[in-house]
Amino acid sequence: MKKLIAAASLVILSTAIARAQTIEITPNASAPSALGDAKLFSGHVVVASLFPANEFTHGTGGHVTFAPGARTAWHTHPAGQMLIVTSGKGWVQQEGGEKREINSGDVVWIPVGVNHWHGATNKTGMGHIAISYMKEGKNVEWGKLVTDEEFVGQVPPRD
Template identity: 45%
Template sequence: MNPAHQFVAIEAANRGHPESLDRPHASPATAGSDGNRTAMIKLAIAIAALVSVASAVAARKGTTMDIIRKAELKTVEGPSDYFTGKVTITGQFQRPSPSRVGGAIVHFEPGARTAWHTHPAGQTLIVTEGVGWTRIEGGPKLEFHAGDILWCPAEHKHWHGATPHEGMTHIAIQESLDGSPVTWMEKVTDEEYLAPGPAAPQIEG
């Protein structure tokens, strides 16, 4: 019951007992009893008000969408320990528990790429601009383009980046296990990066 409803209920109860509203000749004992009753009513209304506010805040937390505006996104340079060439990382995030999802928008200038690395729960890459290369250890080098979506399975050692002549941007999404979304390894050498790969897939249409 919210404070307004409580007030109506108390007022209605007093109307049923008009003698309780005006007692100019009440005894000290009766006056003390009335004072206690008034204090209890005020306390009940205050508690109800606090419960109402707490409920409203809880409801707002459960129904409000968290939006980070484009102008608020922070961009940092990709650490040289984990990338070769010029790489920028924008809007990096890690969602709070119980979610384990994190991600970022990553832009690679021509020739830039990640170091070899693995993800404990795999990784999804949504390519938004340019052309890139990727390779899983022991597998072929693959080329991908804007509009493609890549999936790298969990614990597969791999790298990805731009091609030598065109930059590339992707949205990287991965989950953390034991507090970590990635294990970084050695850098990709020029020989590994430029090793021959299959021709780009032909798109019919």
């Protein structure tokens, strides 16, 4: 019986190793995209999963698209977040700071624990890849929705 278990374990282990050593291709949009939860996002937002967190990535990857006027709620990341803007023009703002413009190709680093929101502008859509790093199984702490006054109330500085 012990031998059988040992043999079975060996098969499982070999399969795991073989699997781990094969290049994995996840086809475009192979997982269904989800509409952004109205408790966490304002307006029309689509969230597409790209890759899960593992011991190497340390964070989840997703592609998020915001229609004009759409944005996240206020939130923080326990291990930070990297945004790579893939289309359009958007805004990002941290609590107590000015609203800042972000454009296709920009890369945005949200440090650990910084309360902020990001999204489209009031007139343009915006898409970004978001890599949200994990700490103790969590990659985000959600707060209140961004009000219309907070969203459009402040004119961003022209660079």
